[in-house]
Amino acid sequence: xxxxxxxxxxxxxxxxxxxxxxxxxxxxxxxxxxxxxxxxxxxxxxxxxxxxxxxxxxxxxxxxxxxxxxxxxxxxxxxxxxxxxxxxxxxxxxxxxxxxxxxxxxxxxxxxxxxxxxxxxxxxxxxxxxxxxxxxxxxxxxxxxxxxxxxx
Amino acid sequence: xxxxxxxxxxxxxxxxxxxxxxxxxxxxxxxxxxxxxxxxxxxxxxxxxxxxxxxxxxxxxxxxxxxxxxxxxxxxxxxxxxxxxxxxxxxxxxxxxxxxxxxxxxxxxxxxxxxxxxxxxxxxxxxxxxxxxxxxxxxxxxxxxxxxxxxx
DNA sequence: ACTTGAAGCTGTAGCTGCTACAAGTTTTAC
DNA sequence: GTAAAACTTGTAGCAGCTACAGCTTCAAGT
Numbered sequence: 001x002x003x004x005x006x007x008x009x010x011x012x013x014x015x016x017x018x019x020x021x022x023x024x025x026x027x028x029x030x031x032x033x034x035x036x037x038x039x040x041x042x043x044x045x046x047x048x049x050x051x052x053x054x055x056x057x058x059x060x061x062x063x064x065x066x067x068x069x070x071x072x073x074x075x076x077x078x079x080x081x082x083x084x085x086x087x088x089x090x091x092x093x094x095x096x097x098x099x100x101x102x103x104x105x106x107x108x109x110x111x112x113x114x115x116x117x118x119x120x121x122x123x124x125x126x127x128x129x130x131x132x133x134x135x136x137x138x139x140x141x142x143x144x145x146x147x148x149x150x151x152x
Numbered sequence: 153x154x155x156x157x158x159x160x161x162x163x164x165x166x167x168x169x170x171x172x173x174x175x176x177x178x179x180x181x182x183x184x185x186x187x188x189x190x191x192x193x194x195x196x197x198x199x200x201x202x203x204x205x206x207x208x209x210x211x212x213x214x215x216x217x218x219x220x221x222x223x224x225x226x227x228x229x230x231x232x233x234x235x236x237x238x239x240x241x242x243x244x245x246x247x248x249x250x251x252x253x254x255x256x257x258x259x260x261x262x263x264x265x266x267x268x269x270x271x272x273x274x275x276x277x278x279x280x281x282x283x284x285x286x287x288x289x290x291x292x293x294x295x296x297x298x299x300x301x302x303x304x
Numbered sequence: 305a306c307t308t309g310a311a312g313c314t315g316t317a318g319c320t321g322c323t324a325c326a327a328g329t330t331t332t333a334c
Numbered sequence: 335g336t337a338a339a340a341c342t343t344g345t346a347g348c349a350g351c352t353a354c355a356g357c358t359t360c361a362a363g364t
Contacts, residue, residue, distance in 0.1 A: 009331090011340060021341080022323060030321090041330045043341055052286070060285045062297045064260060067321070077282045084279035088271050091281045095264040102257050108216060109254060112247040119240050127236035129243045130229045133212045134204070145214045161360090163311060173312080174352060182350090193359045195312055219350070 006037045008046040017054040024054065032057060032071055065094055108145045158189045160198040169206040176206065184209060184223055217246055260297045 010021045017024075024044075027033040033054060036044035056077065060070045069090055076087050111132075118128040132138040139145075162173045169176075176196075179185040185206060188196035208229065212222045221242055228239050263284075270280040284290040291297075 009340075020323075023321085025343090026322060039330080039341095041341085043330065055288075056286050059288060061321090063264065063285065064297070073282070073285065076276055077286070080275065080277035082276050084271065084274065084276045084281065087276060087279050087281050088268065088273065091264065091268050091271070095261065095268055098257060098261050098264060102254065102261060105250060105254050105257065109247065109250050112215065112243060112250060116240065116243050116247055119236065119243070121240065122236065123232065124228055124234050124236045124239060125232035127239050129236065129239050130225070133215065133225065134208050134229070136207075136211060145216070161311080162313095172352075175350085177313090178351060191312095191359080193312085195359065213350090 006045045006047045008048075008051065010036075010044045010046070013046045013050060013054060016051055017058050019054070019058055027054070027057060030067065032067065032074060063094070064098060065090070069094065104145060111139055111145065158197045158199045160200075160203065162188075162196045162198070165198045165202060165206065168203055169210050171206070171210055179206070179209060182219065184219065184226060215246070216250065217242070221246065256297060263291055263297065 008016075010024050014021045014024055024033065028035060033050065036046055036050070039045055053074070056074065057070055060073055061067070065073065072090060073087065076082065076084070115129050115132045115138075120126070120128065124130055160168075162176050166173045166176055176185065180187060185202065188198055188202070191197055205226070208226065209222055212225055213219075217225065224242060225239065228234065228236070267281050267284045267290075272278070272280065276282055
């Protein structure tokens with residue numbers, strides 16, 4: 001059983017784990033945070049265990065693990081006696097994805113760098129950037145770059 | 153005026169630009185592809201100009217430009233007499249985003265690499281990976297890694 | 305000319321991972 | 335006791351497509 005004192009409000013939990021109350025409710029809805037205890041008036045109250053669990057979730061998300069991966073990691077961390085091969089596999093798989101993304105992004109960077117430096121600053125008609133986008137022939141790599149979504 | 157022969161079907165257009173008919177319709181709906189001519193029966197028919205425009209769009213997307221950026225780039229490429237400063241600005245801005253993303257991803261890779269290599273392969277209880285995710289103290293960088301979404 | 309099957313049409317819902325309302329209720333502090 | 339802050343649920347929105355369902359049209363073969 002978790003700690004006796006279930007006195008943390010959703011707002012405080014959010015503050016302590018650097019996220020928003022909406023996100024906490026979202027995690028509850030999709031089932032990676034357990035349903036919270038409620039006050040008589042129906043508000044959620046949490047204990048320290050929830051802080052730990054949510055910290056884990058947020059941290060794993062920071063590492064770029066998908067919510068599904070986080071779900072698996074959580075399930076595993078709830079089974080401390082099991083061997084950690086699967087944890088290892090998930091992490092390695094993720095690492096591979098990060099590495100391949102890194103590869104593609106750096107090709108992209110080179111391509112962009114090249115096209116920016118080659119722009120002579122004249123008319124659009126003769127702009128190197130527009131030219132390169134118009135015609136893949138101008139690219140270094142023959143294959144698609146694979147996009148670069150979510151660069152926020 | 154574009155070419156006289158508007159005889160390319162949406163499927164063929166999609167094939168020639170390496171995307172799907174749904175995507176073409178989507179681009180039309182959001183207004184970056186002009187409304188196509190229609191057969192009597194209501195099917196879309198395109199000319200070579202549409203192939204060029206869609207190629208531009210897809211290629212710009214491959215470079216990671218957002219749809220909004222693509223919209224601006226298209227508007228500019230339609231004005232060949234204008235100076236290309238703005239094109240340049242968009243590309244540079246994008247390059248910066250790619251570079252900062254690269255930075256963060258490589259920090260992430262190092263972190264992941266470290267945690268994978270340190271995993272001794274025992275029980276979850278003592279698994280380095282779970283440990284690191286649980287406690288940010290174990291990380292090299294003090295700040296958040298910023299996520300690594302969409303690594304597909 | 306007729307049939308068949310592929311390809312097209314519209315409209316809507318789904319994906320990820322939240323975020324942002326609106327309209328009402330509860331808690332907290334004074 | 336009251337006012338403000340924080341909470342509640344439910345729903346819709348973001349990007350950039352993708353995937354249906356249920357129907358229509360087109361192109362090719364006979």
